[in-house]
Amino acid sequence: MPSYYSRGRVPAGNAQDIVDGLDQRSSQAAKPAQSSQSPYPIGQPVQSPGSAMQQRAISQFLKPSHMITPEYRIRRDNPTIQDVIDRIVAGFSANYRGDILAQANKAAKIPDDENCSVWMSGLPPNVTYAELLSSIRDAGRVWASHIRPATDKYPTPGAKVTFMTPKAAKTLIERQYLFIRDRYVRVQYDRNKVSKPQVPKGHTRVLWIYGPKEIVNLEFLNDLFARTCQFQTEHAELLCKGQVINIIEWKFSSYRCQAQWIYLGLKNLADLGIDVKFMIDPCDTFEENDDGNGKDCVEEEERSGEERLDEHFLLH
Numbered sequence: 001m002p003s004y005y006s007r008g009r010v011p012a013g014n015a016q017d018i019v020d021g022l023d024q025r026s027s028q029a030a031k032p033a034q035s036s037q038s039p040y041p042i043g044q045p046v047q048s049p050g051s052a053m054q055q056r057a058i059s060q061f062l063k064p065s066h067m068i069t070p071e072y073r074i075r076r077d078n079p080t081i082q083d084v085i086d087r088i089v090a091g092f093s094a095n096y097r098g099d100i101l102a103q104a105n106k107a108a109k110i111p112d113d114e115n116c117s118v119w120m121s122g123l124p125p126n127v128t129y130a131e132l133l134s135s136i137r138d139a140g141r142v143w144a145s146h147i148r149p150a151t152d153k154y155p156t157p158g159a160k161v162t163f164m165t166p167k168a169a170k171t172l173i174e175r176q177y178l179f180i181r182d183r184y185v186r187v188q189y190d191r192n193k194v195s196k197p198q199v200p201k202g203h204t205r206v207l208w209i210y211g212p213k214e215i216v217n218l219e220f221l222n223d224l225f226a227r228t229c230q231f232q233t234e235h236a237e238l239l240c241k242g243q244v245i246n247i248i249e250w251k252f253s254s255y256r257c258q259a260q261w262i263y264l265g266l267k268n269l270a271d272l273g274i275d276v277k278f279m280i281d282p283c284d285t286f287e288e289n290d291d292g293n294g295k296d297c298v299e300e301e302e303r304s305g306e307e308r309l310d311e312h313f314l315l316h
Helices: 015-025 052-060 070-077 081-089 129-134 166-173 218-226 255-267 305-315
Strands: 117-121 142-148 158-163 186-189 206-212 233-241 245-252 275-279
Touching: 052 218, 117 166, 129 142, 129 233, 142 255, 158 166, 166 186, 206 255, 218 233, 218 245, 218 255, 245 255, 255 275
Parallel strands: none
Antiparallel strands: 117 158, 117 186, 142 158, 206 245, 206 275, 233 245
16 A cells, blocks of 8 residues: 655654654553663664563564675685686676675676666765765665775775666766765766666665664664674664654665665564655655656555555554
8 A cells, every 4th residue: 555655755743743642552562671872883783782672673683694794704805816816707806895696796788878877986085875875866766876985096985876777877977067075076877887677666775664662773773784784874863752662764875785685674573563664765856767666656545644644654
């Protein structure tokens, strides 16, 4: 059933009221544990003893990706001669750190007008994902983004951004001026071309996560995600805070292997009162995309925002 949340907007003053109402209905829920107050970078795991509910969430979430194991990271950062040869033979750079066996990582043999991937060069030092992604608003939904830090060979950072449609990549390339921190950024088609990814309708890199605040808090969710996969965050914030129920918006840097993977894990926690929805990517446009997934193409009944918001949280 279409939901008002698929539009990515909340009527002012209503979301918190609904959370407060749900707190009343959740009076029999377990008392939330106190969350850690220790500051740490989002995207890195922390050690936490965890309550019984948190331990259940960890056990039910997802099997960790092999790419976060210490063995994989050691070999990735300290390749053997054979590893380097395998990368080159597979068509990758000798310094490539991704999975050369994954089909999605291999360059597609397609013309530029079918390429969804761009390369952004001349980025400022220590550029963040928030700065990168905020600079490409209204181009199109982002499938994946990756920042390559500066090196001795390349003194300025660069970034590869892959959109969900070729139209979005073309839109960004055709912009005459793109600046980050007053620095001009050059955008061109990436040589490792990516054809249009197959993405279910409505899926994006942005999640709204709803549930008991013992689980739905920034500290615990960050730790939960980091136990399972590598991810980067554009922005994460507590949208609505209740006595029992919280709502968090999490903007990942990528849909691929980040929001995509974490969405599936959160769905495994439904019996703990967790719900999760995809939200509008702020990089999306207001016009309909090639796959019919633009902001204006969501089919929904003509009802007030309050009714749709109420339906999502009180009936589902």
